[in-house]
Amino acid sequence: MxxxxxxxxxxxxxxxxxxxxxxxxxxxxxxxxxxxxxxxxxxxxxxxxxxxxxxxxxxxxxxxxxxxxxxxxxLSGLSTIAVTPAPTATGAEASLATIGAGARLADVYRGLHEHGVTIPAGCGPTVGIAGLTLGGGLGLLGRRYGLTCDRLAAATVVLADGRVVECSHTEEPDLFWALRGAGGGQYGVVTSLVFAAVPSPTATRFSITWPRTQAAEVIALWQTWAPDAPDTITASLAVAADEVRVFGATLAPFDPGPLSGHVELRDGLSWPDLKRSFSDEDVPDGGVVHSKSEFFSSPLPRDTVARLLTAWCELNFTPMGGAYNRVASDATAFAHRSERFLLEHASTDRIAVRRSWSIAHPHASGRLYPNFPDPDLTDPTAYHGGNHERLLAIKQAYDPHHVFGGSR
Ligand SMILES: Cc1cc2nc3c(=O)[nH]c(=O)nc-3n(C[C@H](O)[C@H](O)[C@H](O)COP(=O)(O)OP(=O)(O)OC[C@H]3O[C@@H](n4cnc5c(N)ncnc54)[C@H](O)[C@@H]3O)c2cc1C
CATH class of the missing domain: 3.30.43.10 (Uridine Diphospho-n-acetylenolpyruvylglucosamine Reductase, domain 2)
Known part of the structure; x- marks a missing residue:
């Protein structure tokens, strides 16, 4: 050290x-x-x-x-990436990816792709694999393979008292459960993560754009289509000051569902290249961007969408559904398994963000993504739903003196 x-x-x-x-x-x-x-x-x-x-x-x-x-x-020095074959009950080929807790996503995708595999994870190239996994992990393969934490098979953790423990389904199972989606920095310091890897796919990047004047119509169509679309497609929706864009990746021939607009396609991209094509969406240099977000389990009514569009915030809709929602809400610490989408309001103007959020809030499910923590919201059940009590007990067992952050 x-x-x-x-x-x-x-x-x-x-x-x-x-x-x-x-x-x-x-x-x-x-x-x-x-x-x-x-x-x-x-x-x-x-x-x-x-x-x-x-x-x-x-x-x-x-x-x-x-x-x-x-x-x-x-922890940036803990950045090794290794892939090993793993035996399966059926004899099918599988791989385990062991990743140091300081690795960043761009390095993870590159390192795993050399072995022909990847994991479902997020887009920001400098986002850390540990922070992302510990709070869930939404990404372009998520509707196909689940959250990043759903692929976690084991982890090495240094506890508050200095003990080093290995955890998995069979070793320290409560801690392993909590590490899958409660949020980072609470139970110990993870130094290494082992994932059940998936084949690194070739994919198509797509983008459909419209002038902002068509935002209400696009939002209405997107809400009824994207969360129920086939698992092979993840279509996010961004409403900016000048345009509306539905974009993402598909593992199958591109099918825009009910949406028609100006389409741009890039076919045959390797997974690291596809992820790299989204890298301009990492943290921009310069000013502070404020944001607030919530999950929604039903579509926003038309009049609410109309009011939202007068608040002049950037709106980012991320589809849930697919494999995210085929896991029981108490199977891992990540409780949000019946949501349709996540809506983020973002702006350099904090007041505009609050105004936009409060227009949509009455229709939200009252649940928050642990990886998008909101310092204004202190109710821990919003982050953990019915899993909160069990997380409190695990916190007490592994970090009774609150060396790390409290159970949120
Ligand atoms: C530009 C940008 C893009 C994003 N894109 C996505 C996305 O595509 N999908 C998605 O799901 N989320 C995304 N996020 C949210 C992201 O998942 C969270 O911000 C996540 O917590 C970041 O992890 P980190 O390691 O980079 O951050 P850090 O700030 O380093 O860590 C986050 C939390 O985890 C704790 N932590 C970090 N490492 C460890 C460890 N080894 N052991 C124990 N605790 C640890 C920290 O103490 C902190 O509490 C994005 C965020 C940004 C700013």
């Missing part, structure tokens, strides 16, 4: 997370960890110096939870 203090020339670059709203937070020190033992040493250092700790993977937490004035655990 290397300790970096405020006098080190690397300190400022290392302490800043991806989102500019948390750039002002200054840790007492940064522990650069490149092994499980480094994490054990870093936690011992924090204990002996009375410092709070925050693990950081990709540093994309919307609530700034990977920033601290105590000891920042920089």
């Amino acid at each position: 290397e300790l970096i203090g405020p006098d080190d020339s690397r300190y400022d670059d290392l302490r800043r997370p991806a989102l500019p709203q948390y750039h002002h937070i200054r840790p007492a020190a940064i522990a650069r960890c490149s092994s499980t033992e480094d994490v054990v040493d870093a936690l011992a250092y924090a204990r002996s110096h009375g410092l709070a700790v925050a693990p950081r993977g990709g540093g994309h937490c919307f609530a700034g939870r990977s920033s601290t004035t105590g000891l920042l655990l920089d």
Whole structure:
């Protein structure tokens, strides 16, 4: 473990997370960890110096939870990616992907593709695999294969007291359950994740655009089609100031359902190339973008859509359904298994975001995606539904002194 203090020339670059709203937070020190033992040493250092700790993977937490004035655990050195064949009961071929907790998504897709495999995961190329997995993990293969956490087969975790545990369905099963979708930074520091990998597909990227004047009509059609579309297609919807766009990836010949508009297709993309084609959608340089989001289990009424469009926020609709919803809500800590879509309101104007959110809110399911935490909303059942009580018990068993963040 290397300790970096405020006098080190690397300190400022290392302490800043991806989102500019948390750039002002200054840790007492940064522990650069490149092994499980480094994490054990870093936690011992924090204990002996009375410092709070925050693990950081990709540093994309919307609530700034990977920033601290105590000891920042920089896990970016834990970035190895390995693929091994795994025996299956049926004798079919399968692969396990073992990924260091500091790896970023672009490296994950590239590294796995060399072995002909991938995992269902998100689009932001610098998003961390650990943060994404621990809170769920929505992505372009999700309707086909489920959340990133649904493919998690095992993990190595350093607990608050310095013990290192392996967890899986058979070892530390309660902890393993909690790691699949409750949200990062709560039960221990994950140093390595093992996933049941899937074949790395060739896919078509599509984009259909309309002028913004057609937004109400497109939203109405999208809401009844995208969440029920075949598992092979993930079609997101973005309403911006000047245009409306339905875009995503399909593993089968492109079928736009009831939507017709100006279509652009890029066929035959390898999975890393397809993901790279979305990389312009990572954190933009510059100002703070505010956002709020919620799940919806039924379509928004037409008059609500009309009012939403007067709030002048960017609206991002992500379809659920498919494999996401074929898992029981208590099978993993991720409770949101009967939602139709996630709606995010985003703008540089915080007031506009609140206004837009409050127009849609009466029709929402009251549930929040743990990976899109909202500092305004403190009701933990919104994040965990009926799983909250079990998570509280697991927190008490694994981190009774709340060294890590509370059970949210
Ligand atoms: C530009 C952008 C694009 C995004 N795209 C997607 C997307 O396509 N799909 C999607 O589902 N989500 C997406 N998200 C949300 C993303 O899943 C969350 O922000 C996620 O928590 C980020 O993980 P991270 O490792 O990058 O962030 P961090 O801020 O490093 O970590 C997030 C949380 O997890 C904890 N944590 C991190 N590593 C560990 C570890 N090893 N052990 C224990 N706790 C840990 C942190 O302490 C923090 O509480 C996106 C976010 C942004 C900003």
